[in-house]
Amino acid sequence: xxxxxxxxxxxxxxxxxxxxxxxxxxxxxxxxxxxxxxxxxxxxxxxxxxxxxxxxxxxxxxxxxxxxxxxxxxxxxxxxxxxxxxxxxxxxxxxxxxxxxxxxxxxxxxxxxxxxxxxxxxxxxxxxxxxxxxxxxxxxxxxxxxxxx
Numbered sequence: 001x002x003x004x005x006x007x008x009x010x011x012x013x014x015x016x017x018x019x020x021x022x023x024x025x026x027x028x029x030x031x032x033x034x035x036x037x038x039x040x041x042x043x044x045x046x047x048x049x050x051x052x053x054x055x056x057x058x059x060x061x062x063x064x065x066x067x068x069x070x071x072x073x074x075x076x077x078x079x080x081x082x083x084x085x086x087x088x089x090x091x092x093x094x095x096x097x098x099x100x101x102x103x104x105x106x107x108x109x110x111x112x113x114x115x116x117x118x119x120x121x122x123x124x125x126x127x128x129x130x131x132x133x134x135x136x137x138x139x140x141x142x143x144x145x146x147x148x149x
Contacts, residue, residue, distance in 0.1 A: 004097065006124050009089050010104060012097045015044065018053050024091050025057040033082055033092035035099045037065040066099055069130060071106055080107035102131050109138045 001020045003013035016024075021032065032054045038047050047063050054061040062082045066075045083090050083104065092100035105117045105128050112120075114135035121128045128135075 003091070004101075004124055004126055006101075006104060006120065006126070009086065010083060011091045012100045012104070012126075013091070013093045014096045015041075016050075016093050018045075021050075021053055021057060021059075025059055028089050029059060029091045030088045031060045031062060031082060031090045033062045033064055033079065033090060033100065035064050035066050035079075035092060035094040035103060037067075040095060064103065066094075066103065068099055069102070071102060071131075071134075076103060076106045079103045080110070083107060097126075098130075101126050101128055105131060105135060106138070109135055114138075 001013070001023050003011050005011045011029075013020075015036070016032075024032065032050070034047060034050055036044065036047070038044070047065075051061040051063070062078070064075050064079050064082070066072070079092075092104065094100050101121065105121065108117050108120075114132065117135060118128065118132065
């Protein structure tokens with residue numbers, strides 16, 4: 001399975017097979033976040049099928065569908081609410097992993113500075129350059145409070 005570990009409790013990847021979901025469950029993942037819309041790809045597993053499989057494996061399933069580089073505040077909020085419990089291990093996926101990487105970064109923007117988020121991703125080998133301006137704008141506009149977790 002090809003995935004990227006962002007920290008001890010959060011990882012990202014592209015689309016998952018059912019076998020990969022079982023691997024994640026065996027690795028202690030508690031929550032699976034799907035950020036794909038149904039029908040993005042002809043061979044894509046549907047959200048309902050993912051949900052059924054994830055729940056059958058005893059994990060929680062959360063759907064936060066977004067289009068690349070279009071991240072509404074309600075999607076960021078839902079994503080943030082899902083990842084805020086430090087005891088939960090979360091894996092998020094989309095087609096390539098890019099959208100979920102962006103969502104995590106934007107969800108972290110109320111807790112970390114833009115540079116800290118960029119540094120976390122750089123250490124993980126993930127480029128989030130496409131949203132750096134959005135992260136900086138959020139900090140500049142005081143939309144986020146940089147609260148401690």
